[in-house]
Amino acid sequence: MGAEAAAALMNRLSADYNATVPSSTPHFYSWDTLGPSPITPKTGAFSIGRPSGGGPALLTLNSYSRTTVDFAASTQAPPYMDPPTFKTVVLGKDAVTWSAKAGGHAPANLTTQDLYDIYSCALGKTNWAAFGGGAGTIKPYLPQAGSDTRAFFLNAIGNPTLGACVVTGPQENQGTDPLLNDVDVIFPYSAGHWVGQANGHTTATDDKGTLTLRGINGIAPLTATGTLNPVFAGSTYGRVLYNVFRYSEWNAFPATPQSTALRAIFGSTGYLCSAAGRATVAGYGFLAVPAATCGT
Template structure:
């Protein structure tokens, strides 16, 4: 198991060296650029922000005038002014915050990036448009005390802080008190991971706070840490879609139930992206915008970007999806819609 993991990590490093690009992983609309009131503007998930920034750059190169596509990062300034004429809002950080902002901000936001699907509490007017597939696993510091593999039950016990299950030695690792961390509360990765491991009642040993998918956080540079991570985002970071903050740092991805999250060549393992730990990635729009009748400029633009015949589902869009570490969806699934 350790030998296989080491080969995968080495392959990822080689892939990164060969495929690194100069496109920054994090970028609000360029300095001095204020999206027009008719542009398609979104915010939300940390997991997909780098890819949506790439989509924005590439899609905008294919159109003249408006509507263009823009995406605000999950972190940065405390507030943002999404588009021309809009009021400033608190910057949405995470899938949940993005969806909440979409529902509250009216026409100043047109979509929310979401790394989770519909769930209880969402509005029936929230239409989830699928575009790619990801998986979530757990990560730990390279050379630390954690083992190469944990079971779903192990993860449930760790995040429950179950007596006798708070030291890595209980799971075949090196002795050391486990430090279970979770991303901030609005994180789609957090909510998905906790559901996947059985929705444990979080114990007092669990710490909430680090930004999801940022292995550079000093709190995570610890030999006893465990932290959920988007496997696709990690691969994208390894492929050069990273910066000083949005990077995997010293964290490596670990197996669950004996299945590795990465293939030997360092890509997301389709077998790991199973019904338990695999997840579809979405952009959430308002049903009334998407299904406007007669069609409006906005509904036409939304479908031209996110729909089954839109840019994200095109050959060029899927190439970016793969470069950023995710799996593409079948033609029938890409651009499909669902709601609560």
């Protein structure tokens, strides 16, 4: 459970890992952000509301014990706490940009200031013609509350006071939402997740639809071959994919069956950081981090 941007990737990694271990070994399962609620994460667990993103998943991790949930996927590092509550380990790199309908009125590139003005609904900045695009009233959308992508994007553009023209509602990274099928729409999007969708990792409710990714400050989010651009991911619009655990459980001494199982899956020598795991990260659109960084 956790960040929607990583949901499809985590589902694939869990299936691949589970196929490598005997039934007697602890398995790895991940819950999507969308679906019926409440859920019972594992046998003997409390019934809980399905977390709708990375933020709610971290709250769930903090509110329940290991009998209910062991980890959360997140694209934002938890706040520093002393003594530490959480342990984060790195899985890969992502980036967030803005998207618009193919063939619509939006230009190919906007600056950070442009994005700030658009989401502020600033005077004179509510028509695409003001940014070199076609004439049309801009329709700024944001993902659901609790979305990591929403929080990251707004922080990256300067945390504007949202104007009355901004609409909250579509699920993050779901380009087939009917609200987004509009020539004047603008919507934040995980570049890595979009690449994964373009690579065919889609479902009926997890698809980029007609949305295409656009550049920021003159840097394209994609390379010429359609992969996530490392230069863009190295900018202020780049972010890290984390898996987050309770500090005391990850660092248990002496090691416990739970800490051993967690490290076998998520640690630097675990499956997710193996050559096979890192290849899956890249295949799902994200940038694999160096082996020395993964799982740390």
